[in-house]
Amino acid sequence: MKKILVLHGPNLNLLGSRENEIYGDLTLAEINKRIKKFAKKKGFVVEVYQSNHEGELVTKIQEAKGVVDAMVINPAAYTHTSIAIRDALAAAKIPTVEVHLSNIYRREEFRKISLSAPIAIGVISGFGAFSYILGLSAAWEIISGEKKTKGYGRKFRK
Numbered sequence: 001m002k003k004i005l006v007l008h009g010p011n012l013n014l015l016g017s018r019e020n021e022i023y024g025d026l027t028l029a030e031i032n033k034r035i036k037k038f039a040k041k042k043g044f045v046v047e048v049y050q051s052n053h054e055g056e057l058v059t060k061i062q063e064a065k066g067v068v069d070a071m072v073i074n075p076a077a078y079t080h081t082s083i084a085i086r087d088a089l090a091a092a093k094i095p096t097v098e099v100h101l102s103n104i105y106r107r108e109e110f111r112k113i114s115l116s117a118p119i120a121i122g123v124i125s126g127f128g129a130f131s132y133i134l135g136l137s138a139a140w141e142i143i144s145g146e147k148k149t150k151g152y153g154r155k156f157r158k
């Protein structure tokens, strides 16, 4: 069975408690439940991991090399700051989709820069918790024989 790792960055453990107008009402536990339900429906294994620590996320990405088939990552604030996470993603060479709950291009200037996006296959931003499902869907299509993605152009694929 294929395996997809979903990584949540710092402060995402606070979801549902504050800033609901930006990030939605769902808690991280509720989002993870939906992620697992989607994985079950499609027939792949999913592991979810959240950390508030840059180094722990880097270690998790390093450990994923050769073990997982794809990654979906919301690096949260590290999106805009972490060369370490970008370097880890580049070294892991795992097809990765970057996701954001909010549309980072409709917010402050500093959020419009993603250091990790150039390493990702693509970025999904602005669909609330559904961004994770869209990201997983894209990752799954890419690793599961590229059926639906076939014919859409090489750049779309891993």
Ligand code: CA2
Residues within 6 Å of the ligand: 010, 011, 012, 014, 015, 016, 017, 018, 019, 023, 074, 075, 076, 077, 078, 079, 099, 100, 101, 102, 103, 104, 111
């Ligand atoms: O929109 C996203 O998914 C972000 O990655 C979320 C990050 C933010 O720094 C990025 O610019 C965009 C912030 C996650 C913090 O989430 C909180 C949730 C509830 C209360 C406080 C923070």
